[in-house]
Amino acid sequence: MMTINSKHLTGCTRVAVFAAIALATFASATAADWGTLKGRFVLDGDLGEPTALTVSKDVEYCGKNNLVDESIAVGEGNALKNVFVYLYLKRGKSVDIHPDLAEPSSEPVVLDNHGCRFEPHVALLRTGQTLEVRNSDKGIGHNTNFTLLKNPAFNEMVTNDSPIKKMFTKSESYPSSAVCSIHPWMKAHVLIRDNPYMATSGEDGSFVIEKIPAGTHEFIFWQESSGNLKKLSVGKSKTSRKGRAKLKIPADGELDLGEIKVKLSDLRK
């Protein structure tokens, strides 16, 4: 077993490790320069009318909700919703976290089975924060089957008035999918990270990540139907084959990527 246990460390190493931790804490406490990243996603192309889903179970209840395919979702003016933007970190690397954001919110992130779809369709969760999976479809049974790679996956029944509560300890590299096996059209994505530097684009396609330590960081751009958004023009940069772009966050200022055009043909690839 490779767990590093303090009793295995020699006295000298222990001092060094503690010194390093102290130094790291000190460094983060003094890094006073923080900046903001923002932008707005717009779909370049005509999505047309959203595709209606085939409702094969609980038709009476679920069928009346006019369920549509949400893998590409647009708001007014072709604003592209539900795009994930988050800080990429190499394995074992960490980032200074603004003191305001040091602790994850004590409020749970709610993923509700509502109207035979997940509400919200995308969510952000920090390690140590509670995910609450609810079922507010009265009299309809749902199960939530979560595919996780770094944390233990789960597949559980979720009943009315008795939410499943989960907490995770490890960062996932990509948004994790939640599905319902009873109603296989249901899908949501939740990104689990051990830092607060992540966002999803909202109703108007915009996103904002605040209080990022100033300097150059790599960010991942991810959308459900195509995964990593490759070769996407974001401000003056372009994302790589892995959907990442190096962006310079100014101290006490903001980097506005402006309008980010995502081609429909790239999403349907």
Next chain:
Amino acid sequence: MNGSVAMNHESLRKNLTWWMAAAALLVGCGKVEPPPFRLNMTQMVSNETPTSPEYQQEIADVLGAMFGTPDEPYAVPEAGLDLSRLRMAAGAAWSDEKGTNHGLYRKHCVHCHGITGDGRGPTARFLNPYPRDYRQGVYKFKSTYNADRPTDDDLLRVLVNGVPGTAMPSFSLLPHSELEALVEYVKYLSIRGQLEVSLAAYVYDDLGEEAEVDENGDEKVDSEGNEITKRIPLDPVNDPEQREVVMELLAEIIEGWESSAEKVVIPSEDHIPADNRNAEEIAASVAQGRELFFGTRANCVKCHGPTALGDGQQDDQDSWNKAHKKFLQDMVNAGDQEGVHPGIVASRAEVVASIYTVRNAIPRNLRQGIYRGGRRRLDIFWRIYTGIAGTPMPATGPASPGAQGTLKEEEIWNIVDYVLSLPYETPSRPLKALPVNLEAVN
């Protein structure tokens, strides 16, 4: 750093050198090539972790150093595997003068589960269900919580009993020592397969191409102003940081296997139904179980169907088939594959062609009295409590020790009673046999 860790790295390095030397010696021996482990190609050419041929080779080298070959298995000490058992199970199948059997895996398992444990032996394509692919470390019929690895006893039970209703036979006639060797070898193939996926993810997430920088730390550009990049090889032998990561990835996998015995679901004594219940008590429990079966909390009816013939929701797949389905869809949608390494593009068609027909997960017909994971009341209790890992069947009990579940244990036992009564219950609307020849009837 910790002394034992440093030594582990040393053993990894030595072994890699040894393995490569051994591989070099074997070339041109004139002997029949021993079967090699195959790479997990759906992973290597996937959209999630596209892995170039150079990286594929490097991953194979690292796995070779840490696990040896099908003929000469090896396990780094951290893997906690018993090498003598692995040696009993590995290699060509033969018996010595004393009657000791060697090569047990190839004698009993390989034709379905394949050399690599990928569930792709020569007969696999013709079986339904397909043989288990061990490489995810996911097993259906076990005593532990849904997300946890099986215990040795769980794997042993499957070997002894077989899996009723499938092509998996019982190996109860093998001596215990041989069964233990096979259990160890199955775990070995799982751990190896899991590490392979972890390595592909690590290579994709953290290695790959990096911009070259000049002495001032500025990114170098070519005459057209494009960044000059270089590939960072996966080379844990010479890169101590990578070595540490590889050992960490292994440790994460091993931890799951080593802790499985603590994750066994043990039913509380207070709720286990008594052995001496009378007919009324059993009938009351069956009625309760029936109520739950049709209710929304347990919701068994949605998949197993109102007649429990397994004719409810049949549109979903297990995780193995679902992964293949997703892979095939991704490949269809891959378009011009611009920006994907040509070496990956070149092998995609072949990998697509190699995938078996994707099959849906058909819920069990509960009226047949055939229970794949065992017919003891405890087995059925585990299926309902923990769900069936890798399948759409969800857990109704807590997902981990101390967590909150949907059903109480006594309710799960009620469903066990109902399920076990189903093969003997007359369906409420029995299907009439259709007349064989309508004209003759008329």
